[in-house]
């Protein structure tokens with residue numbers, strides 16, 4: 001096992017450069033929030049497009065409210081701007097389904113509020129110390145608030161997908177895959193690796209601390225399961241064969257009459273889907289998206305495989321077999337670029353399997369970062385030595401087997417809110433998120449060498 005420490009470009013920055021980095025990250029997040037909320041009219045902003053989601057105008061003011069709480073009041077020690085609305089935008093006080101009935105800020109008020117908070121937050125950033133207090137060490141609080149806004153932007157993107165009506169979002173098509181097909185699987189040799197992180201300045205509490213985990217050899221698909229492969233499962237009757245489903249998965253399938261991924265429809269001439277208001281044929285070579293954990297699990301059983309554990313996923317994504325070191329990303333320590341991964345809503349869909357060769361891991365596993373969130377078979381728990389920070393409600397209150405971990409981010413996840421250690425969690429029935437999966441399996445006798 002190597003003792004080479006984790007690398008991180010942020011640790012090299014001067015306080016002035018850190019402030020500039022944080023300001024740029026906050027600005028990029030805000031441009032996205034504005035684009036997502038300006039894309040629809042006021043009536044659409046206050047409407048609830050699905051019981052699963054908040055009205056877009058709630059997300060917008062909630063972004064401002066969290067920024068006010070952490071950056072303006074806590075880090076800056078400033079007077080509250082709107083203490084009267086704290087409760088309205090506290091996600092723990094009101095379930096999503098109940099939010100439309102609250103006396104929320106209207107679109108114009110919400111926009112003015114987030115602008116005012118941002119001005120104050122930038123003012124705080126100019127003089128905030130970048131060390132001495134854990135909350136501001138390496139601009140952590142600014143990074144946390146950036147990630148929070150980007151996470152809500154992804155949620156708002158999911159709301160756009162649930163919205164009925166003409167397309168309002170537009171983006172160029174993602175790159176195509178090279179003609180040469182990827183090998184289907186790779187063997188990841190057994191052994192210890194470093195999971196989680198201690199050095200990553202903007203990592204959240206649930207990613208910490210770095211710790212060693214022994215992962216036996218396993219075989220992993222080089223790409224997420226594609227729509228084409230998923231159609232084979234569908235067409236062979238996989239949704240109606242209880243053998244492939246776990247008990248709760250089968251109950252869920254029966255109760256909600258789940259017969260295909262969300263937003264798919266069987267037409268006389270094949271499978272079609274709706275994507276941000278565009279009706280289109282299901283693309284064969286693109287990773288399947290909008291499947292629940294239970295559907296993913298059923299597919300893997302049909303294929304004679306299983307979902308990877310969270311540790312397997314992270315080992316495939318970070319472990320460099322040559323140096324023994326864990327990297328920040330499959331390709332190395334540098335921040336994601338457009339060559340590495342399909343992130344940041346640059347495109348409004350996942351890219352074909354194999355479309356990002358520059359983002360592959362040393363063992364040749366592709367698209368671990370970006371495209372679709374990948375379900376793992378692991379429940380949500382704290383790593384050994386976990387300490388809640390800066391508050392229990394960030395992650396700790398969600399720990400438990402009822403949530404499943406998703407990894408890697410989607411085309412709707414910004415680079416600021418993803419890394420090899422980043423952990424997302426959701427209920428196994430959820431599929432309005434940009435969720436897909438890839439298969440793993442145990443090596444066959446003799447295969448592991």
Ligand SMILES: [Fe+2]
Nearest residue numbers: 062091148152
């Ligand atoms: Fe939030």
